[in-house]
Each structure stands twice: as C-alpha cells, then as structure tokens.
Amino acid sequence: MRKILIVHETRILRTLLKTYLISALNDVVIIEAPSAAEALEKFKEQKFEVIICGMQFKQANGIALFKELKNEEINKDTPFIIVTSTGSKENDIQHYFLSPFTPIELREKINTVCDPRQWCAHDSISMPDAKAIIHVNNDPIDAGIINAITPAQNLTTTC
Known part of the structure; x- marks a missing residue:
C-alpha cells in the first residue's frame, strides 16, 4: 500500500483529495494533516510514499x-506535490498539480x-504436489496448493 499524506488547512479540500484518491487508486492509505505543524510531526513519525500539499497556510x-521536510531524514526523498490554483512555481519543487x-x-x-x-509486496513460489488441510466446521478437507505467497525479502519501496 502506498501511504499518502494530504496537507491542507481546508477540510473540504482534504476530503475532496482523499475521495478522489480512494476512488481512483485501490492501493493507498491516506493520512491527513490540517496544518504545517501537524504535517511536520507526521513526517517525523512515519514514512510516506507521496505528500500532497496546499500552497498557502495561515502559519506557513x-x-x-517542503524545505523543512528536506531536513527530516525519514521523508527527505519523498515526492512532494504542491496543489495550487495559480500557475506560480518554485524552482526547488519538482511536482505541481493545477486545480481544478x-x-x-x-x-x-x-x-x-x-x-x-x-x-513488489510479495514473491510467488510454486510448490508442485504440495497439499494443505483446511478445517471447515471441524471437518478436515484436503486441498492442493497452486501458489504460495511469501513476503519479499529485503523489500524497499522508493518512488
């Protein structure tokens, strides 16, 4: 699952972004932050795959x-998308998204x-002639195994 942080002061816009993301992508977990200060706390706590941020806040x-984020080790390389209704851009930020x-x-x-x-969240391995016993209502049922999914070794996710 891709963990996405939405940072915007306006609850309606956070909800709209969240609704759009959930309706368009089936592999995301959305975390919200209504302020830059709360976003900075979340940056320090967990790794995100993408950060979507509004352009203007009351305090910042x-x-x-974005510049503050670059000082945080855990998310310093996380893609950062600015959502703006104007066409203005800052050279340091690579990703902009124009609203609407x-x-x-x-x-x-x-x-x-x-x-x-x-x-790559998992490796699939084939085990010919492998059998499993499944219990349904305490009755054993013999079953053949077609594929087994195992967690990938040394999985790193970078975008």
Missing part, C-alpha cells in the same frame, strides 16, 4: 513546508511520481 506555505482537476488526473500524477509497478 507549501514551499516552506479530476480523479483520473490525480491518479495519473500520483502514478507518475510513485509508480506502483515498482512495488
């Missing part, structure tokens, strides 16, 4: 938050900065 702006947009446009942007095909 998206560009200042559709869920499909948002999905394409997320997949561009963090391609799900790079992810």
Whole structure:
C-alpha cells in the first residue's frame, strides 16, 4: 500500500483529495494533516510514499513546508506535490498539480511520481504436489496448493 499524506488547512479540500484518491487508486492509505505543524510531526513519525500539499497556510506555505521536510531524514526523498490554483512555481519543487482537476488526473500524477509497478509486496513460489488441510466446521478437507505467497525479502519501496 502506498501511504499518502494530504496537507491542507481546508477540510473540504482534504476530503475532496482523499475521495478522489480512494476512488481512483485501490492501493493507498491516506493520512491527513490540517496544518504545517501537524504535517511536520507526521513526517517525523512515519514514512510516506507521496505528500500532497496546499500552497498557502495561515502559519506557513507549501514551499516552506517542503524545505523543512528536506531536513527530516525519514521523508527527505519523498515526492512532494504542491496543489495550487495559480500557475506560480518554485524552482526547488519538482511536482505541481493545477486545480481544478479530476480523479483520473490525480491518479495519473500520483502514478507518475510513485509508480506502483515498482512495488513488489510479495514473491510467488510454486510448490508442485504440495497439499494443505483446511478445517471447515471441524471437518478436515484436503486441498492442493497452486501458489504460495511469501513476503519479499529485503523489500524497499522508493518512488
């Protein structure tokens, strides 16, 4: 699952982004932060695959938050997308998303900065002639195993 942080002061816009992401992508977990200060706390606590941030806040702006993020070891290389209704851009920030947009446009942007095909959550191994015993209502049922899924070794996710 790709963990995405949405940072925006306006609850309606956070909800809209969350709704768009969930409707367009089936492999995301959404975390919300209503302020730059709360976002900084979350940056320190957990790794994100993508950060989507509004441009303006009461106490800061998206560009200042981006620069602060670069000082945090755990998320310093995380793709950072600024959502803006103006066309203005800052040279330090690589990813901008112009509002208004559709869920499909948002999905394409997320997949561009963090391609799900790079992810390998498990290895599939074949075990010919392997058998399993499944208990249903305390009655054993013999079953053949077609494929087994095991956690990938040394899995790292980078986008």
